[in-house]
Amino acid sequence: MKKILFAMVVVIAASLSHGQTNQNETAPRPECRKAEQALQTLEQEWANAVKHRDVAKIDQIQAEEFMFTDPAGRVWTKAQALKTVGSGSLIIDSFELSDLNVRIYGTAAVVTFRVVWNGRSNGVDISGPQRMTDVFVQRDGRWQCVASQTTRIPSPPADEAR
Secondary structure, three states: OHHHHHHHHHHHHHHHHHOOOOOOOOOOOHHHHHHHHHHHHHHHHHHHHHHOOOHHHHHHHEEEEEEEEOOOOOEEEHHHHHHHHHHOOEEEEEEEEEEEEEEEEOOEEEEEEEEEEEEEEOOEEOOEEEEEEEEEEEEOOEEEEEEEEEEEOOOOOOOOOO
16 A cells, blocks of 8 residues: 555656646657557557456556555455456456546656446446546556556436437
């Protein structure tokens, strides 16, 4: 838990000391563009790994101290997440990622996106849209996720759906 808090402090400190992209810049620096592309690709690979129960790939993406907060507010360790995927109790039939936004803060990054899952967890339908936030750190030349949180996007009330 201390490591997760440390990672979050690093992200906040980096954002305060470095700020976000200079508003006068027309394009991000090449190294930032490369990191953004790598993280977008990594998110897609991660979703594919969950769908195909590729525990080895997920193990590479998640840091040892990885923590996941699910839509019900439960916190999962890396070991719990890997066990769930590997056991087959999580079944993803399809998914679609969109609205990927990557913010780079030195050797830390925050990725936010929208995902629409179609699948089941322990027999319960988990299909529908969600918003996700992943916090990555760069170690030994590669990105690893230290924290992930997802929030279900509720259906609009019936009177707004018209």
